[in-house]
Amino acid sequence: MKAPVPSRSVASGSYSGLDLGLRLLGIGPALILITLIIVLSFLSPVFLTPRNVSNILAQTAVITVVAMGQHLVILTRGIDLSVGSNLALASVVGALLFQAGGSATAVIIAMIVSGALVGAVNGLFYVFGRLPHPFIITLATLSICKGIALQLADGRAIPGMPEAIRVLGRNAVWGLPGSVFVVIGVGLLLLVLTRTMVWGRWIYAVGGRPEAAMAMGIPVNWVLVSTYVISGTCAGIGAVILAGRTDAGSPLFGNLLELDTIAAVIIGGASFLGGRGHLGHAVIGAIMIGVIRNALNLLNVDIFFQLIVIGVVIVIAVESDVLRNYLEGRVRVAQAGRAQ
Structure with a gap:
């Protein structure tokens, strides 16, 4: 006696359920952010006031810009641990140039170029030095950039920035911070x-299947280098924003920024496995971090507990990525079954 064959309708229902689960995971970070905003608006009457919203946007601007560069690196299965120290070094370079009489344009260009050069060093050493993982070189430049910044600044903040940079960091335009x-x-x-x-x-191809990308003739090495250059450039732009907010350059800027940006990308829904994600992931993740920290401050939650909350959110985001990969595998199996 033959075993009963599952009906096509049952298989179709299973496939639809898996597809729905994947869609919900895809928009999950945005839904969580919206839910957070709604809940917090009830918990704190100050949360949605124009002044506090402007404050959140100003505080998250640096993380958002640098996270967008980090996102491109993570798309290629990489990581950039040097962004915080890179930003600090760029701010010190800009402050020293301003003290030497440099114009606003020269100071801005110097900070951005400084960040891009560090990014180029990361990419070139990783690719052409045949290092097993970018963790190694970016960890090294994290330490090197911090040391150079401390040496140049003599271990202290250097006050003073051109008016144009202060406008970007502080002044409001149409009710929004210039950094926005x-x-x-x-x-x-x-x-x-x-x-x-x-x-x-090419970035998505390199991150998704690097061997296949190489076989297709895609210049994998230079694609990888370009993502680290852009990541470094974004760190330089972040230095301009932060220097404008503080009216100074400091070797102590960017402390743990690398962790914040990686967290923003992963919380937003991108994958460490590469080849999947969009810039919206980094933006949503950065805003979510800013919203959580701002809300916990408004609710007078201990600052040490804030670190715990961010860590828990990261764990949940990573587990969501694991679940998404599992569901994608199930969907592929279901699609193959329907095709037969």
Whole structure:
């Protein structure tokens, strides 16, 4: 006697359920952020006031910009641990140049170029030095950049920044911090690069299947180098924003920024496995971190507990990625079954 064969409707229902689960995981971070905002607006009457919203946007601007660069690196299965120290070094370079009489344009360019050069060192040593993982070189440059920044600044903050930079960091335009428009500009530029140019498709190909990308003739090495250069450039832009907010350059800037940016990318829904994600993931994750920290401050929660909360959120985000990979495998099996 033959065993009963599952009906096509049952298989179809199972496939639909898996597909729905994947869709919910995909939009999960955005739904969580919206839910957080709604709940916190009831818990604290100050939370949604224009002044506090502006404060959140200003506080998350640096993390958001640097996280967008980190996102491109993670898309290629990499990681950049040097972004915090890179930002600190760039701010010190800018402050020293301003003290030497440099113009606002020269100071901004110097900070951005400083960040890009560190990113280039990371990418070139990782690729052409044939290092097993970018963790090694970016950990090294984390220490090197911090040491150079401390040496140049004699271990202290260097006060003073051009008025144009202070405007970006402090002044409000149409009720929004000037740094928000920097974030929007960087986001739009990276969106154009990744979504409308072949280089963007190469990044996803390299991150998804590097061996296949190599076989297709994609310049994998230079694609990898370019992502680290952009990550470093974003750190330089972050230095401009932070220097504007504080009216100073400091070797102590960017402390644990690398962890914040990695957390933002992963919390937003990108994957450490590479080849999957979009810039919106980094933005959502950065805003979520800013919202959580701001809310905990408004609710007078101990600062040490805030670290615990961020850590728990990261664990949940990583487990969501594991679940998404599992569901994708099930969906592929279900699709193969339907095709037979």
